[in-house]
Amino acid sequence: MTLRLFNTLTGQMDDLVPSDGQALRMYACGPTVYDYGHIGNFRTFLQVDVLRRTLKLMGMKLQHVMNITDVDDKIIRNSTAAGIPISEYTPRYVDAFFEDLDALRVERPEQIARATENIDRMVALIQKLADAKAAYQTEDGSWYFRLSAFPEYGKLSKKDLSGMEDGARVDVDEYEKDSARDFALWKAAKPGETAWDAPIGRGRPGWHIECSAMSMAYLGDSFDLHAGGEDLMFPHHENEIAQSETVTHKPLAHHWMHVRFLLVDGRKMAKSEGNFYTLRDLLLRGYKASAIRLALISVPYRHQLNFTFDGLTEATHAIERLRTFRERLAKGAFAAGSNPAMKDAAEKAHTDYMAALANDLNTAEARAPIFDLVRTANTAIDQGQLLAEDRDAILAVLRAFDAVFDVIEDRDAEPTRRAIAWAQQTGRAADIAPELLARQSLSDEAIDTLVAERTLAKKQRNFARADQIRNELAEKGVILEDSKDGVRWKRK
């Protein structure tokens, strides 16, 4: 099975296949670690995760590199304000980033590339650009890329910059540059700023050169796929192409994938808009990591996603439906044998599911056959028509679903527990929803004890006491379900 994926560069759907016949070599732009990640960041990383997992489910091997930008203007600004060197400032945000990825079940790339560990490679690339007359140094010691050296500039974002007038009063602060659009490759050190000594002078790398140097170092001059948020298309990715292809004369990446933005209440998320949420904000409000994951991946990557709290609630309920269903299959007793109708239903669901993913990662379309199967199978179970082999076939379909979506298996307790601990340790305890704390107040053992007491009360037909216990548990966010096979409880 082959994934058809929209390619920004060609403007059409192209098959995504490893050009070396072995593993798909892909580079995805990672975070700049100057603060905690927000849900917009994570939508992009989640969609790249969907891509990764889909390719793996199709049997493809991956060589996926993600950079971490651990030196840039914002980092320097913030670390200076905090009065500590960037080497002490960034680790906490690097750790937080990976913790958040874990909470959201985002798989780690095969290779993490840190900017500060690849400075030599960036310097070497700038020297090659200088040799090619595509880079020049200004009076203050900074290096810039000469846009006029790369006629194809704009081919990714389809921008025609030929009409832009050089030397126009576009950017008075950058009067030293030959052209207003020329971008920085190397920023000369200013007093007190983090800097590296290099043959091209003391300074630090520009953002764009990082990705060019690291992607080529880990994946070769020309690789299969480059991914990132839509905002990176211009100028970041365009600049990467210019830097790399000027030196190699080969396409940097054959395929470019851009994840569209997440909006909040119909607007781009921004601190100044007051609609800015980190993952931790949502966890502390009591939303489950799985619900956040599902909400952020259920709208296909090529569409804007309008984030709302209603959407999270909806995702919570949808996951609950799937989990309840799987538990019913796993714990129920089914007679041996196979029901041809159910076998067909399971096969069809699997086929449709895979086809939807193969069609440009259409996650919304991929969900539908799974929920169809849930309803069909539930009905069959109600009528005693579902047999043991059918159960196994359906469980296999659910595993294929979770291989990409990864929300049925309940791993929500840990991220929530960690978020609460983090809030308490960093003086943000006030941000923890009271309801969430109430929910945490009962141990599993305490719940089991109360459930047992209620079961006894029911047996003695003391329904008043039984209902009282059920209500008490409900107030603590524990929901009970009676069935022939006993009582199931779950945390809200």
Added chain:
RNA sequence: GGCGCGGUACCCAAGUGGUAAGGGAGAGGUCUGCAAAACCUUUAUGCGCCGGUUCGAUCCCGGCCCGCGCCUCCA
């Protein structure tokens, strides 16, 4: 201004030239001591508006209205 995307039921959302997946929510019912879960029924002759092409358009073409994103750091 340039480039691009979207407007489908109460909400989210898929989709196709032949009459609308799925999820959530609501209503009624079955089951249950009562609930919960599950199942059944139900909620768009309708897919922003106006023209056109066509035997037939939500899906193709043109125009218009509305919303959003990028064009500067930004996932």
